Amino acid sequence: MWFPMICDPAFRSVVEAFREGVGDGGAALSITAGGRTVVDVWHGDWERDTVVNVFSVTKGWLAALAHRLVDNGSLDLDAPVSRYWPEFRAPVTVAQLLSHQAGLPALRAGLPAESLYSWDAMTSALAAETPWWEPGTGHGYHVVTFGWLVGEVLRRVTGEDVRTLVETELGVPDLFVGLPEHADSRAAELVNGGVAGDMPIPLPIAVKALANPPSLLVPGVANTLAWRRAQIPAANGHASARALASLYGGLTGLDVPVRSDGHDQVMNGNTRFGLGFMLPNEVRPFSPNPRAFGHPGAGGSLAFADPDTGIGFGYTTNRLVISTSGADARWTTMVDELYQI
Template identity: 55%
Template sequence: MVDGYCDPAFTAVREAFAAGFAAGEDRGAAVSVQVDGRTVVDLWGGSWQRDTVVNLFSVTKGVLAVCAHQLVERGLLDPAAPVIDYWPEFAAAGKSAITVADLLAHRAGLPALRETQPPGALFDWTRLTTALAAETPWWPPGERHGYHVVTWGWLLGEVLRRASGRTPRELVADLGLDLYVGLPASQAHRAVSTIAAPFTPPAAGAPGSELLAAMGAPGSMAAQAFVNPPDLLTPDLVSDPRWRAAEIPAANGHGNARAIAELYGSLVRTQSPLLASLAGATEERSAGRDAVLCGHTRFSLGFMLPGELRPFSPGPRAFGHPGAGGALGFADPDARLGFGFSPDRTITTLHGADPRWQRLVPAVYACL
């Protein structure tokens, strides 16, 4: 049922991973852990093979954030600079003061497009970046924060493209890992589809119920953030060849736990870390009530920080990003830890930790 490598000191992680299959929570999945650049856990199980890849949903945001921080270190991107320094058309509708940091920390006020987009728009980079450049913010930029569910990838991706001359697809490829924004046709045979576990809506007044109600209000900011472009409502969207091949860098990255752990592990290892400074990754830039998710969230420059809505690590300086349905990647600089989890059975959790994290993450920390 479970295959791969596990350092004897981390046997508890193997047991926690196997428990997910025994409980029927996983069909196929992988978990991987690096400590100071050394792989201590690299496991896969169920229907998976060693090289299986899957859609990682918003774990992709953390991958793109690493690319942004690399450009900052190369002097090609300044978080304090106005977006219009890189993307002049973005000045429309009173957005000239929005900074790159505002985009990174979900403070730009652009979590959704008001105008319903036509069929196929989800896969049209130029159409969507043009629409976002013309869009009026939903709140005064910088004054609040709200999770930019899908728009974040197009907003930041366009800035990175203009700053570096390379697309998000190319920047992620430059990382040299088994991670893709736009899965190449040559790798499609390794991809598995996701299946959704049954969803039980929260009771009225319970955590997550406010978000569910907001998403159900046609035309609301929350509804538009999740369902516009309407292609997002396509049944089994993540198995659609157009989805897999497109550049949707907030949500359609493909990879597996090994690649995620390698990425985050490379940021915090002692020798030759991928980034010279982690200040932008660990410093809180947004915190409090999220205008879109209707709960308490925390963000640094491009990364989610553990908090009430998504308590994915006990580390006080941990940073990373979860994905819809349970995928997770994070780094803990104090533990020199990189963690990755990639399932193909998605469990919808509107508030709190995925049930599989509740076993895996404590097991990892207990073994350190």
């Protein structure tokens, strides 16, 4: 069923693109412009307050928290991570950690499957790991480890875990790292939407990044209660599109310069990152404006801010279409229409 709720006439073409491209399953689109909600629509067997796992979109929430700590003087970008996390062995600065330059996208030694759900197990293993490349000399997407690495720094600085910081410090309802029990009834089940484009043979480091702990590759793992209750802040954030657009609409005044640009040693393509945020790039071209910043998520969800237009964009879906490179076709028409307004 189709439920148009808010649609400023100027954005009607964007909503039509959403409607035509959404396909099976549920989805939602929300857009803010100049601090005002101009689009808030959803499709499928969803309600106004449905939330869904948005995978790597979660990384942008950690980035927003880190920027706040930098702004208030609690976090020094040039400081070694070990200043805040003494057990951390690698010679990595906070800025390198946020910019995917730390050389810690994967763990070499195999971990038990249940380690995925243990904060202490993952952070302890990462604190003792040797970087895969000299920190600062290159970059590679820290697909899952980013959440524990940055999240532990945030925890050490503030004394609060990431779940609490997201709920109390970002000031936006319906952003959850994991899923609290009280929101279970509002969570959409994820469904397989297939594969888009060619799936090249992954690099060995990417295999390690995506399959250690091995529970990461269990089919349907993101629908399990263990996944939903854990704190895996690079991958198991749950949100509504409205919450994502609200968050990024409030970040449009943020300047996010490029920190990493070029060959990605994990994704094996060209990527761009600022401090914690992804920037539009060859592997994930989510906006035509190179100054936009945000994060896509595996399967199709997307959130970003455009500081030049004042746009905050949030798109969520439970029909997961998997690709290793390129824009999700569902974004493309919406974003194209958005930038013609």
